[in-house]
Amino acid sequence: MRTHELFTLVDDQVTAGRYPGAVVAVRHAGTTAVHATGTLAVGGGDPVTPATPFRLASVTKPFGGVLALSLVADGTVGLDDDVARWLPELAAPRVLRHPGAELTDTVAAEQPVTVRDLLRMTCGAGLLMDESPLAHAMWERGVSPGPLPPRHDPDTWVARLAALPLADQPGQGWRYHTGSDLLGVLLARAAGRPLPELLAERVTGPLGLTGTGFRTGRPLPVQYAPTDAGLDVLDPADGVWSAAPVFPSLGGGLVGTAADVCAFLGAVADDALPAGVRAADVLHDGLTGPQRAAAQAFLGPGRTWATGNLELTLEVTDPWTTPGRFGWTGGTGTTAYCDPSLDLVAVLLTQRMMTGPHDGPEEFWQAAHDAVS
Incomplete structure (x- = not known):
């Protein structure tokens, strides 16, 4: 080379x-x-x-x-599990009629958000590169993706995000980033361990990183x-x-x-x-x-x-x-x-x-x- x-x-x-x-x-x-x-x-x-x-x-x-896949492999979580088991804040999400709608113009989610949705970015929440009401609300609440990690603790961050409607029906759209941060909160709750310890124990430690x-x-x-x-x-x-x-x-x-x-x-x-x-x-x-x-x-x-x-x-x-x-x-x-x-x-x-x-x-x-x- x-x-x-x-x-x-x-x-x-x-x-x-x-x-x-x-x-x-x-x-x-x-x-x-x-x-x-x-x-x-x-x-x-x-x-x-x-x-x-x-x-x-x-x-x-x-x-x-x-x-996440290591916790799937040992049965701690399943790819098709409803995330509400560990993220009860998302037990009954509302969804905008269309991504640019007013925040009150919503319908019920047609199906639950799954662990798989978080991994593949199809959970209905994520980066919005527009001037929509939802994009502004995410920014104001401190839950919009950015170059630095969220400034709120995980419980507060999830509560703030879950108080807003989803941009898409779960499993129907694709939105970048937010699913990964939701995934981190879910995995820590599912394993009953702080996320840094979990990552070190299952990924970076065994690989010598x-x-x-x-x-x-x-x-x-x-x-x-x-x-x-x-x-x-x-x-x-x-x-x-x-x-x-x-x-x-x-x-x-x-x-x-x-x-x-x-x-x-x-x-x-x-x-x-x-x-x-x-x-x-x-x-x-x-x-x-x-x-x-x-x-x-x-x-x-x-x-x-x-x-x-x-x-x-x-x-x-x-x-x-x-x-x-x-x-x-x-x-x-x-x-x-x-x-x-x-x-x-x-x-x-x-x-x-x-x-x-x-x-x-x-x-x-x-x-x-x-x-x-």
């Missing part, structure tokens, strides 16, 4: 000021290489190292998917949000992740190292996951045609959302993709995918937020593809 070209690309992006710092981890043909570049802060002197943890943002979601968790004692890079004037601080080094989380978020609450994320996706690729979880279940595409069409409005064409809470490529739409490629990207500037046909796992962690769908790591993925193909 021509890792030099890939590492040079990221070095050049750091030199150009796109990223203050970054870490790349690549596994190919049984060999893993890790490359760190840049500094922890703009203008700072402390270097990024291979052991530097980054805010994983939505790259957290596949970890939550594996955790010592640099991944809901908080860290190691120096974190400063998290930046791009603006017209440059990079503004979103979360300082001693910010949200330097203390125990108020809300341990399976939607985007983990910090971790590039090597850990690479090893995690490698475990999926090798079907070497803990607690009875099978890679085939993680990568199962359980969406119906209409659900997949709704998901592709967000994911892009040729992709689907697999049961393990990650993106799965179904057909080639970009020159660096192949059918069967899986992984995900986080809004804080993180991206991680496995391409089984190329025997490739690659991870790029940065501290620069993406500004939108056209501000992503496409150059990185093209270079990673070219380095092995």
Whole structure:
């Protein structure tokens, strides 16, 4: 593998000021290489190292998917169980007549929300990128998805969310993110254990991922949000992740190292996951045609959302993709995918937020593809 070209690309992006710092981890043909570049802060002197943890943002979601499937494997929860057993706040949800309706214009849910709905993002609640009354109400109540974990504790957050109607009938639409955070609350209640302990016991511990968790004692890079004037601080080094989380978020609450994320996706690729979880279940595409069409409005064409809470490529739409490629990207500037046909796992962690769908790591993925193909 021509890792030099890939590492040079990221070095050049750091030199150009796109990223203050970054870490790349690549596994190919049984060999893993890790490359760190840049500094922890703009203008700072402390270097990024291979052991530097980054805010994983939505790259957290596949970890939550594996955790959920481990509890399915031992019978603690079932994929088709009504979530009201553990989330009684959602026992009788109301649903908007259409997603843009007034909050009082609702009907009863036609069927319960299931655990499967939370994993595949079909629970009826999620990201709304519009000016609808529900979008405004979610923002005002502090339950709208964002780059930082919810500021309310899990019980308060669920109560605030459940007081609002769903945007879609359960199982009929596809809405990003919120299902993952509901899933985290459900799993902790079902297991009777704090979510950080549960994840460590069932996923990160057995896989030896010592640099991944809901908080860290190691120096974190400063998290930046791009603006017209440059990079503004979103979360300082001693910010949200330097203390125990108020809300341990399976939607985007983990910090971790590039090597850990690479090893995690490698475990999926090798079907070497803990607690009875099978890679085939993680990568199962359980969406119906209409659900997949709704998901592709967000994911892009040729992709689907697999049961393990990650993106799965179904057909080639970009020159660096192949059918069967899986992984995900986080809004804080993180991206991680496995391409089984190329025997490739690659991870790029940065501290620069993406500004939108056209501000992503496409150059990185093209270079990673070219380095092995």
